[in-house]
Amino acid sequence: MIFRTLIIFCIFISCTVSLYSQRTKxxxxxxxxxxxxxxxxxxxxxxxxxxxxxxxxGTDEEKNLFIEAVRRDTISRILYMKFAFxxxxxxxxxxxxxxxxxLQKLIARETSGARELLNDFAREVFKxxxxxxxxxxxxxxxxxxxxxxxxxxxxxxxxxxxxxxxxEYITALKRAKYAxxxxxxxxxxxxxxxxxxxxxxxxxxDKIQNYINKYLSDMKDKITPIHRDNYYMLNNTSQYKYxxxxxxxxxxxxxxxxxxKL
Numbered sequence: 001m002i003f004r005t006l007i008i009f010c011i012f013i014s015c016t017v018s019l020y021s022q023r024t025k026x027x028x029x030x031x032x033x034x035x036x037x038x039x040x041x042x043x044x045x046x047x048x049x050x051x052x053x054x055x056x057x058g059t060d061e062e063k064n065l066f067i068e069a070v071r072r073d074t075i076s077r078i079l080y081m082k083f084a085f086x087x088x089x090x091x092x093x094x095x096x097x098x099x100x101x102x103l104q105k106l107i108a109r110e111t112s113g114a115r116e117l118l119n120d121f122a123r124e125v126f127k128x129x130x131x132x133x134x135x136x137x138x139x140x141x142x143x144x145x146x147x148x149x150x151x152x153x154x155x156x157x158x159x160x161x162x163x164x165x166x167x168e169y170i171t172a173l174k175r176a177k178y179a180x181x182x183x184x185x186x187x188x189x190x191x192x193x194x195x196x197x198x199x200x201x202x203x204x205x206d207k208i209q210n211y212i213n214k215y216l217s218d219m220k221d222k223i224t225p226i227h228r229d230n231y232y233m234l235n236n237t238s239q240y241k242y243x244x245x246x247x248x249x250x251x252x253x254x255x256x257x258x259x260x261k262l
Contacts, residue, residue, distance in 0.1 A: 032085035039092040040080060042163050043073045046099050049170060051240040052232040053106055056225065062109075063239060065102040069095045070243045071252050079258060087258060096162035103169035107151045107176060114144050114179035117226070121187040132197070133190040140182030147175035177230045184208070184216075184227060191215040205231045 047070055054066045072095040079088035118140045125133045154168035185202055188211045192200055201207050208227060216223050225235045249255045 032089060036076070036080050036085045036089040036092065039089055039096070039163070040073075040077060042166070043076070043092055043095055043099075046096075046166055046170070047073060047240060049232075050099070050102065050106070051238055052229060052234055053110070053173070054102075055237065055239045056229045056235045057109075058239070059105075059109075062102060062105055065098055065105070066239055067243060067248075068252070069098040069102065070240060071247055071249055072098065074244075074247050075249055075252060075255055075258065084258070084261075087261075091254070093162060096166060099166055100162065100169065103166065103173065104151075104155075107147065107169060107172050110173060110176035111144060111147050111151075111179075113226075114140070114147070114176050114183065117180055117183040118144065121183050121190075125186050125190050128190045130190055130197075133186045136182045136186035136189060140179045140186065143175045143179040143182060147172045147179065150175060180226055181230050184212070184223060184230075188212065188215055205233075 047066075050066065054062055058066065072091050076088045076091035076095065079085075079091060118137060122137055125137050150168055150172035154165045154172065157165045157168065185208070188202075188208070189197060189200060192211070192215060200211075202211070205227075209224070212220060212223050212227060228235055
């Protein structure tokens with residue numbers, strides 16, 4: 001009787017341990033899936049946001065970083081669909097690290113461009129004495145300063161907080177573009193006929209473009225691409241769409257290893 005009880009108890013313990021092990025593995029897999037899914041969602045937003053800036057005016061170095069980030073993001077999505085959640089998450093982190101490097105370069109270039117534009121227009125604006133134009137210039141410099149401060153803040157976040165850092169870098173990039181918008185509004189408002197200034201409407205892309213065509217004809221070829229980029233419109237072929245159609249995943253060394261494992 002005691003012997004039968006011991007056998008039953010051992011079987012019960014064995015089944016319990018097995019079920020606990022399965023449950024633990026299942027919970028771990030579910031956690032990895034959630035992390036991978038959240039990271040992929042963030043990565044898609046980051047890449048789509050950066051596409052216009054890189055496609056419009058990116059240097060060769062910036063484009064190469066963007067290409068690698070998109071390729072690694074594509075691989076992570078393939079791995080996710082194959083239920084390789086851990087590898088998917090790992091590859092997404094690599095993509096995020098590259099996006100951070102890319103954003104740091106874009107912010108440096110965009111803030112430099114915004115400062116140059118503001119400095120170029122400031123002399124004419126302040127010479128005109130038009131208060132609203134001067135206010136736009138002041139707002140431009142303020143946005144530029146915010147952009148630089150936000151970028152520095154992101155630099156000093158915990159290194160492993162990739163998504164949080166990227167969101168802050170994106171905010172810095174947006175503020176640099178706001179600075180350029182204000183610079184353009186300042187010079188437009190400075191040149192509008194006095195009787196039209198009070199009724200000037202800068203509420204949409206098309207309305208500002210019309211003002212550029214009319215009042216900035218001497219610099220239209222320079223300002224129009226900047227204006228389009230400020231609204232995240234493409235002046236050139238989308239790098240992202242091109243890569244989606246022809247990703248070249250074999251250029252990523254780890255890709256062959258993933259194929260072998262899957």
